[in-house]
Amino acid sequence: MSTAKDEDSSDLSILIQSIATSCKYIQNCVRKMGLAKLGGEANTGQNVQGETQMKLDVVANDVFVGMLDTCKRCTVLVSEEIEDPVYCKPSNAGRYVCVFDPLDGSSNVDCGVSVGSIFGIYRATEKGVARAEDALQPGKCMVAAGYCMYGSYCNFVLTIGGHVHGFTLDPSLGEFILTHPKITVPKRGSIYSVNEGNTQFWDEGMKTYVERCKNQAEPRGARYIGSMVADIHRTLLYGGTFSYPSDRKHPDGKLRLLYECFPMAMIVEKAGGKASDGCGRILDIKPTSIHQRQGIHLGSVEDVDEIEECMKNARRASWDQGSRG
Ligand code: AHM
Ligand code: MG
Secondary structure, three states, rough: OOOHHHHHHHHHHHHHHHHHHHHHHHHHHHHHOOOOOOEEEEEEEEOOOOOOEEHHHHHHHHHHHHHHHHOOOOOHHHHHOOOOEEEEEEEEHOEEEEEEEEEEOHHHHHHHOOEEEEEEEEOOOOOOOHHHHHOOOOOOOEEEEEEEEOOOOOEEEEOOOOEEEEEEEEEEOOEEEEEEEOOOOOOOEEEEOOOOOHHHOEEEHHHHHHHHHOOOOOOEEEEEOOOOHHHHHHHHOOOOOOEEEEOOOOOOEEEEEHHHHHHHHHHHHOOOOOOOOOEEEEOOOOOOOHHHEEEEEOOOHHHHHHHHHHHHHHHHHHHHHHHHH
8 A cells, every 4th residue: 555655755756757767858959059040049038037948958957847847746946048937837736946047057058068957845734735925935945956067977966854875877778767865065176166257346355255266276277157057066075165155246245045056055955065155054054035136155065155155254353444444
């Protein structure tokens, strides 16, 4: 006799299977982009973020929404590309909520740089009942999170609350094969990753951290792809930090909390790393709107601790200065 728990986990695996199939489809489109005339901008204008939509953004979004609705395991979907939450058809409604960025880093796609898809899954309050507020749970309530990187190889990285595992797509089989079991982020790394073009907008804490990375006996290497999925994938495997801080140009950060920061924070934490807004845990944040932005630092525990320490010292120095008038 199957129990509620069995049903729950079989629903979750059907849902994740649907996401994996969407990712295989998108991977195919990315691989034959120029050939299939899928490169360049869509003629849809800008998306809800005020960013130009690429043809592949539209394709990837349609694939995710279509697959997640018809798999009959979700109530509400939130996509980077759609302004409002999507309510699954009542006849299709299940017990999960899925938030996703169907094609992250799409501004890189035309020049052949790695891009990816990111997703997070929550349990709905009530099976079959679509409530928008179910998509506004803190990141720590996610039951699963993952991403798929369309890079020099196609890797599907997943946690369902335990270890983080990576599966490589075998193109001859069309299947994801477990190649990176129990991914663990090194405690310390020798890489920092941030868009240094924004240095003039940073606060003193961020400036100090990056100066420290450069000015030590063994300077750390700088790596910045500009596709979060690829930058996080490298950070998971090699360690170090990836940051997109809030600054004067992006007072709330640039990356989106629900479908970029939360899933990546869960993956990094489950792999033994740390994800912080500079002073506290990303996964503890309670969202107030579905497309809100967030400053973030993730990676090796000791390196992220160092960022927090730089931020704390900078805050203390500015208070001291303020209190001295
Ligand atoms: P997107 O979701 O519109 O593709 O934007 C998110 C991307 C991330 O993948 C990446 O980390 C960041 O934007 C890069 O931003 P910038 O070009 O400002 O460095
Ligand atoms: Mg994105």
